Every structure is written in C-alpha cells, then in structure tokens.
Amino acid sequence: MLLVSGPRVTGICHVDIYGKEGILGIAILESFQGRGLAKVPLRYAIKLAKELGLERIRSVDIDNYRAISLYKTLGFNIIRRINNCSRSFRNSFVDCYEMEIKLL
Structure with missing residues (x-):
C-alpha cells in the first residue's frame, strides 16, 4: 500500500x-514522520491480515523507538532482542527487536 500526499509518495x-x-x-519519508501517518495503514494491514486468516504478524525494528512505541499502542509486544541483525545506513551492524501481534 502506498501513502501519498498530493502527487508525492510519502x-x-x-x-x-x-x-x-x-x-x-x-x-x-523522514520529512513526513511524527505526524501520525503510519497509524491508518498499519491498522488496515492488521485488519486485512485478520480477514486473510493469518494467526500473527511479526515486525523487526532497528532502534526506531517511535515505531516501537507506535506498534505497542496497536497491540504488538516485544518478543526478543536480536544482536547484530541488520546493517544501518552507516554500514554498521545494529540490534533489532522482534515484535509480534497475535490475531487469533
């Protein structure tokens, strides 16, 4: 699903x-973050996943505390911390959190 603002994909x-x-x-996009724009598509993705019969959705976040907080408000829980799981934009390895929401 694409998020758009006027002619621009955000x-x-x-x-x-x-x-x-x-x-x-x-x-x-960074210039559009912090405005609450992610809630609607995330809620829709959760709703669609339930309709498709999925049992759970998982997500991994790389030290993105705003996203982790948002996911928690939508019902996600942190399952575990994964050390050195992904490369950052600085090309160094960073830790991740595996988060999950159970749908059934």
Whole structure:
C-alpha cells in the first residue's frame, strides 16, 4: 500500500505472507514522520491480515523507538532482542527487536 500526499509518495506499508504468519514493513519519508501517518495503514494491514486468516504478524525494528512505541499502542509486544541483525545506513551492524501481534 502506498501513502501519498498530493502527487508525492510519502511512504509504503506491506505485509509479506508466509503460511499463517505475516511480516510487516512500513517506511515513511523522514520529512513526513511524527505526524501520525503510519497509524491508518498499519491498522488496515492488521485488519486485512485478520480477514486473510493469518494467526500473527511479526515486525523487526532497528532502534526506531517511535515505531516501537507506535506498534505497542496497536497491540504488538516485544518478543526478543536480536544482536547484530541488520546493517544501518552507516554500514554498521545494529540490534533489532522482534515484535509480534497475535490475531487469533
């Protein structure tokens, strides 16, 4: 799902489906972050995942405390911390949090 503001794409939200689980991804342009724009597509992705019969959605966040806080308000819980799981834009490895929301 694309997020748009006028003619400009400002973000993207998706759920990749693997059997009865989904992996959630969302990205918002930095200049549009902090405005609450992610809530609507995230809620829609959760609703759609339930309608498709998925049992849970998982998401991994890389030290993005605003996103972690948002996911928690939507019902996600931190499952575990994963050390050195992803490269940052600075090309160094960073820790991640695996988060999950159960749908059934």
